[in-house]
Structure formats: C-alpha cells, structure tokens
Amino acid sequence: xxEFLKNxxxxxxxxxMDFSASYYYMKNLRGLFLMALGQDWIVMFIFDIRRGxxxxxxxCREYEISGVFGPIFELLDCDEKFFTAVEVTAGNSLFxxxxxxxxxxTQIIRHLNAQKGGRxxxxxxxxxxxxxxxxxxSSDVIPLLKKLRFSRDYTPAFAQVFARTVICRDLxxxxxxxxxxxLDCITMEGDQVSKKGGMTGGFYDYRRxxxxxxxxxxxxxxxxxxxxxxxxxxLEDDYQRTLQDEAKELEQLLGKRNMLLTKQEEYSKKxxxxxxxxxxxxxxxxxxxxxxxxxxxxxxxxxxxxFSHVNKKALDQYVNFTEQREELQRRQxxxxxxxxxxxxxxxxxxxxxxxxxxxxxxxxxxxxxxxxSELVQGGHGFLVMMKKKFLLFVVMDxxxxxx
Numbered sequence: 001x002x003e004f005l006k007n008x009x010x011x012x013x014x015x016x017m018d019f020s021a022s023y024y025y026m027k028n029l030r031g032l033f034l035m036a037l038g039q040d041w042i043v044m045f046i047f048d049i050r051r052g053x054x055x056x057x058x059x060c061r062e063y064e065i066s067g068v069f070g071p072i073f074e075l076l077d078c079d080e081k082f083f084t085a086v087e088v089t090a091g092n093s094l095f096x097x098x099x100x101x102x103x104x105x106t107q108i109i110r111h112l113n114a115q116k117g118g119r120x121x122x123x124x125x126x127x128x129x130x131x132x133x134x135x136x137x138s139s140d141v142i143p144l145l146k147k148l149r150f151s152r153d154y155t156p157a158f159a160q161v162f163a164r165t166v167i168c169r170d171l172x173x174x175x176x177x178x179x180x181x182x183l184d185c186i187t188m189e190g191d192q193v194s195k196k197g198g199m200t201g202g203f204y205d206y207r208r209x210x211x212x213x214x215x216x217x218x219x220x221x222x223x224x225x226x227x228x229x230x231x232x233x234x235l236e237d238d239y240q241r242t243l244q245d246e247a248k249e250l251e252q253l254l255g256k257r258n259m260l261l262t263k264q265e266e267y268s269k270k271x272x273x274x275x276x277x278x279x280x281x282x283x284x285x286x287x288x289x290x291x292x293x294x295x296x297x298x299x300x301x302x303x304x305x306x307f308s309h310v311n312k313k314a315l316d317q318y319v320n321f322t323e324q325r326e327e328l329q330r331r332q333x334x335x336x337x338x339x340x341x342x343x344x345x346x347x348x349x350x351x352x353x354x355x356x357x358x359x360x361x362x363x364x365x366x367x368x369x370x371x372x373s374e375l376v377q378g379g380h381g382f383l384v385m386m387k388k389k390f391l392l393f394v395v396m397d398x399x400x401x402x403x
Contacts, residue, residue, distance in 0.1 A: 049095045055117030056097060059108055067100030068108070069154065072123075072161060073214055077149040081188065082167070083211040084204055088190040089144060089165045092121075094210060098157045101126040123157040130159035136181050140169040144186070164195075171201070361385050 053071060060068050069075060073094040078086060087094065097120055099105045105122035112118065135143050145162045165184045168174035174185035174193040185193045191201035206212070285293065365383040372381035 052112070052118030052120040053095065053097070055112060055115065056108055056120055059111045059115075059117070063107075063111065065104060065107060067104045069098040069100070071095045071097050072157070073210060075150055075154055076158065076211075077215075077218075078147055078211075080212065080215065082144075082147050083209045083215075084190040084206060085144060085167055085186050085188055086148070086162075087210055088192060088200075088204065089184070089186055090161050093161045096121045096123050096157075096161075098123050098125065098154055100124070123160065125154070125156055128156040128160045130156050131163050133163050133183070134181070135166060135183075136177060138173075138177075140173045141177055141185075142167045168193075171199075175199075358385075 056068065059065065071094065072090065075098060076086070097105075099108075099122050102122075102124040105124050108120075108122070112120065133143075135141065143163075144165045144167050145159060147167070148158060148162065150158055165186055166177060168177055168185045168187055170187060171191055171193065174187060174191070177183055178185045178193040178195050178197075182195045184195050189201075190204040191199070193199050288296075361383070368383050369381060372379065
C-alpha cells in the first residue's frame with residue numbers, strides 16, 4: 001500500500017503538469033497523503049496487512065489467477081458519516097479478501113505458505129450464505145447493511161460481516177435492542193453493545209479512518225483518471241491535427257513531384273527529338289556558364305524569328321505525304337501480285353475444265369456410236385463438238401451424221 005500511495009502521488013504530479021489549476025489541487029492532496037503516511041494506523045496497516053495483500057496481488061498476477069475481487073474495504077462505499085460505525089463493526093474483516101470460490105482461496109493459500117508471504121483471510125462466495133435477520137421496526141434503528149453500497153454479487157460476503165449489526169440512535173436504544181432482538185448494535189460515534197451483553201466505547205479518532213483515507217484515494221484516482229482522459233484526448237487531438245497537416249503537406253509534395261516528373265518526361269522527349277548530341281558539341285559548351293548559354297539561346301531564338309513567315313509544317317507535310325505514297329505503292333504491289341495469282345488460277349481452272357469436257361465428250365461419243373449402230377441396221381453415227389468462243393465462254397454444238 002505504501003508503494004501504491006507513493007506511485008499515486010508521483011503519477012498525480014506527472015500527469016497534471018499541463019493543468020495548472022488541477023495541479024495545485026492535487027498538490028494539496030499530496031500533502032494530505034504525506035500526513036496520513038505518518039499516522040500510527042498506517043504503520044500498523046503496513047506491517048500487519050500490506051505484506052499479505054501485496055503477496056496475494058503478486059500471486060494472482062504471476063499465476064494468472066482470476067476470481068479474486070479484493071478486500072472488503074475496496075469493494076464497499078457509503079456516506080462519510082457511517083465510516084466510524086462501519087470500521088468499528090468490521091474491524092479486521094475490512095481486510096478480508098472476497099474470492100469466487102474456495103478452490104481459488106486454497107490455491108492462493110498454498111502459494112502464500114510456499115513463499116512465506118504472510119497471512120490473509122478469504123471469504124469464498126460459494127461457502128458463505130446471507131443470514132436471515134429480522135430487524136426491529138423502529139425509526140431509532142437502521143440496519144448497517146442497508147447503508148452500504150456494493151455489487152450485488154458480493155452480498156453473501158457483506159451480509160456475513162454486517163448483517164447482524166444495526167445502527168442505533170444512542171447507547172440506551174442500543175442496549176435495549178441488543179437485549180430484546182439479539183443483535184449487535186453500534187452508534188454513529190462507534191460505541192458498541194454486543195448481543196451477549198458486552199459494551200465497547202470511548203473516543204474514536206476520525207482522522208485515523210481507513211475508509212476516509214480509502215475514499216480520498218478513490219476520489220483522487222477518479223480525478224487522476226479524468227485528467228488522464230483529458231490529457232489523452234488533448235494528445236490525440238494534437239496528433240490528429242499534426243497528422244492532417246502532415247498528410248496535407250505530403251499531398252502537396254506528391255502533387256509537386258508528379259508535376260516535376262511530367263516536366264522531366266516532356267523535356268526528355270524534346271531532347272530525344274533533337275537527336276543525339278555530338279561529343280564535339282558537348283565539349284564545346286560544357287565549360288560555358290548557364291548565363292552565357294541563355295544568351296546564346298536568346299540569340300538563336302531571335303534568328304529563328306526571321307524565318308517566322310516560312311511554313312513550319314511543310315517538312316511535316318512532306319514527310320507525311322511521302323509516307324502515304326510509300327504505303328500506297330506497297331498496297332499496289334500487293335494488289336498486282338494478287339492479280340497475277342488470280343489470273344494463273346483462272347488459267348489452270350479453264351484448262352482443267354476443257355480437259356474434263358473433252359474427256360466426258362469422248363465417252364459420250366463412244367456410247368453414241370454403239371447405241372446408234374444397234375438402233376439403225378447398217379448405219380453409222382458419230383458426234384462432233386464444234387467450239388465457238390464468245391468472250392470468256394466456250395459454246396459447244398453437237399452434230400449427227402448418218403451414213
């Protein structure tokens with residue numbers, strides 16, 4: 001706990017440096033912490049409880065043990081006026097650790113024994129049951145449990161510690177209720193009357209209130225968390241703003257880079273159009289200054305102005321027309337070659353056609369002579385093919401002679 005308080009103080013000073021008003025407020029709380037560290041009950045707390053609770057936290061962290069909810073004083077909250085009654089009623093039970101089940105507590109106790117890490121009392125929720133208590137109906141009596149704020153999951157543990165105690169208006173009421181109802185009674189000042197008849201009372205130094213100190217820690221932690229959130233939000237806003245500015249600058253640089261690359265490509269193209277530079281020309285102008293070269297360029301431009309009336313596109317047109325003429329000549333050669341091929345094909349086909357007709361006619365003429373001699377006794381007949389050319393076509397006449 002001492003280390004926790006010191007770390008909390010250091011964290012308070014570090015996190016709130018940029019928040020001046022809150023810083024002075026937290027600095028006052030730091031003084032309160034340092035004063036509290038000097039109290040006797042803090043010394044007792046450190047040597048009697050701190051070792052065991054710190055060991056439990058370390059064991060849970062090292063062995064990844066879940067289901068450990070913490071000591072009673074960390075799990076409850078109530079109005080400040082009930083701090084004395086709660087602390088006197090609970091006593092050392094404030095430091096009992098609430099766990100989910102007895103298996104977890106057994107595991108932790110085994111590690112505590114092995115490491116000699118102190119003694120801690122556990123309250124397993126699966127082993128404790130909330131007692132059924134009948135409270136008296138009186139405006140002078142208030143069940144202490146009803147004035148505490150805690151998670152409903154921890155009801156059995158809190159009922160075991162506080163359910164049998166009621167807050168009474170004064171000692172007379174406490175004595176009467178303890179005798180008649182069999183309940184432990186306590187006043188707001190911390191005076192106790194046991195149901196067995198014992199009475200405990202006297203001055204209770206509120207400045208030693210453990211719950212008050214815990215409440216200060218809780219409020220201070222909440223304030224620190226708020227300041228941390230504000231600081232993180234401020235840092236996040238600054239980061240996003242810086243990121244946007246950098247992104248905008250990067251976009252501008254990329255645009256400028258693309259523009260320069262475009263110009264580079266354009267100038268490279270112009271250089272290629274000018275053709276390769278002779279080594280003599282390079283050596284001639286290599287040692288000249290930029291200013292001198294600009295003067296020479298200006299002079300050349302002035303000389304070019306004298307030829308501004310000349311059609312600058314004539315050369316391009318000539319080259320274009322020359323290319324068109326060469327293309328047409330190439331196509332004409334291709335067409336002429338195709339025409340010769342077509343004529344050769346027609347000639348071959350005509351020859352094959354004539355041969356086929358002649359071969360067919362010879363067969364027909366032969367059969368005609370044979371058939372005619374059979375039909376006409378003593379007669380002879382034959383076919384004669386007369387060719388007459390009309391243009392590209394051949395007309396054939398068939399003549400019959402009878403002897």
